[in-house]
Every structure is written in C-alpha cells, then in structure tokens.
Amino acid sequence: MRKVTLDDNVCAGFGNCALTAPEIFRFDDAELIGQVVREEIDDTDPEQLANAKLAEADCPTHAIQVN
Ligand code: SF4
Secondary structure (H helix, E strand, C coil), X not given: CEEXXXXXXXXXXXXXXXXXXXXXXXXXXXXXXXXXXXCEECCCCHHXXXXXXXXXXXXXXXXXXXX
C-alpha cells in the first residue's frame, strides 16, 4: 500500500495535481490549494500508482509525496 500526502504549507496552488490525477487529488477553489482525496493506493493498481507518481513529479513545489 502506498501513502499519498500533500503538504499544504508547500503547495502554491498551481492545480497540476488535480488535472493530472483527478481521482487522487482535487483543487480547493476557496483555499486555492490541492487536496488529497485518495490517501492510499494499492500496489496492485499500477495505473493509479503511475498517476500519483506523475502528479508527484509534476508538482512545481514538490508538495506531493507518494511513499
Ligand atoms: S501540483 Fe503541487 S503546487 Fe500545484 S496544487 Fe498540486 S500540490 Fe499544490
């Protein structure tokens, strides 16, 4: 099981994560930050894991971690 975290102190509100992986992240229009909507991803779900990793790599401020 992989854990997805997003540090909202580091997030700068670019919104990439919610576009890259909308099943894992959402963008809060009021707070102007990304949020995790799916905190755990099963290792047997390679597509979801790949999307989470892509969002992690694409986040401009490195606020996302997938461990
Ligand atoms: S991609 Fe990074 S900076 Fe942009 S909303 Fe998501 S967590 Fe925040």
